[in-house]
Amino acid sequence: MTKQERYKGVIQWFEKNMPDVTTELHYKNPFQLLVATMLAAQCTDKRVNMITPALFEAFPTPEVLAASNKETVVEYIKGISYPNSKAKHLVEMAQLLVSDYQGQVPSKMEDLLKLPGVGRKTANVISSIIFDIPALAVDTHVFRVANRIGLTDNSKTPLETEKELTKYIPKNLWSKAHHWLILHGRYVCIARKPLCGDCGIKEYCKYFMSEK
Numbered sequence: 153m154t155k156q157e158r159y160k161g162v163i164q165w166f167e168k169n170m171p172d173v174t175t176e177l178h179y180k181n182p183f184q185l186l187v188a189t190m191l192a193a194q195c196t197d198k199r200v201n202m203i204t205p206a207l208f209e210a211f212p213t214p215e216v217l218a219a220s221n222k223e224t225v226v227e228y229i230k231g232i233s234y235p236n237s238k239a240k241h242l243v244e245m246a247q248l249l250v251s252d253y254q255g256q257v258p259s260k261m262e263d264l265l266k267l268p269g270v271g272r273k274t275a276n277v278i279s280s281i282i283f284d285i286p287a288l289a290v291d292t293h294v295f296r297v298a299n300r301i302g303l304t305d306n307s308k309t310p311l312e313t314e315k316e317l318t319k320y321i322p323k324n325l326w327s328k329a330h331h332w333l334i335l336h337g338r339y340v341c342i343a344r345k346p347l348c349g350d351c352g353i354k355e356y357c358k359y360f361m362s363e364k
Contacts, residue, residue, distance in 0.1 A: 159321065186257050195232045203231050204329075214250050273289045274287035286324065293334045297336055302356075
């Protein structure tokens with residue numbers, strides 16, 4: 153099977169079986185999605201969704217968050233990974249939004265990457281979901297699944313994975329593909345032992361074929 157055939161089969165299956173996909177993070181505006189995505193780094197969306205209602209109620213706008221401090225914010229996010237560093241980044245991010253962007257989440261990648269605590273993955277999520285800009289964010293699920301299936305050739309970094317995926321996946325599907333691979337990795341192609349019996353794309357998967 154050629155790489156092009158593998159991509160074609162995988163994309164066709166997802167388009168048929170998961171035509172409408174989006175983030176599982178709960179949010180009501182760009183600022184809330186930015187906060188939730190920052191919190192979701194190395195943490196589950198489920199856990200983030202548990203703590204964000206109280207957080208968003210206490211800090212409804214960048215201005216309110218910017219006027220707070222790490223010690224106050226950390227009390228709201230103690231239930232997630234790395235609360236101290238994330239609280240620090242959240243306050244600093246809000247302060248920069250207020251000082252440089254009139255309290256609005258910027259749409260340009262270079263501006264998003266200037267925000268404290270925002271890396272390429274988070275910036276791509278915001279670009280694709282909020283601004284409908286074609287982008288393919290690579291988190292741990294996307295990185296693992298792409299390598300395991302054989303969509304990438306043992307890429308060593310998320311950026312390598314992103315470059316290879318965007319080379320073969322049509323640009324209009326980048327945002328969907330991000331969610332397809334995340335959800336597949338979260339519920340089927342799980343880290344320790346993938347549920348190959350429940351997998352609809354196993355006939356295109358290098359890992360499955362090697363285990364037969």
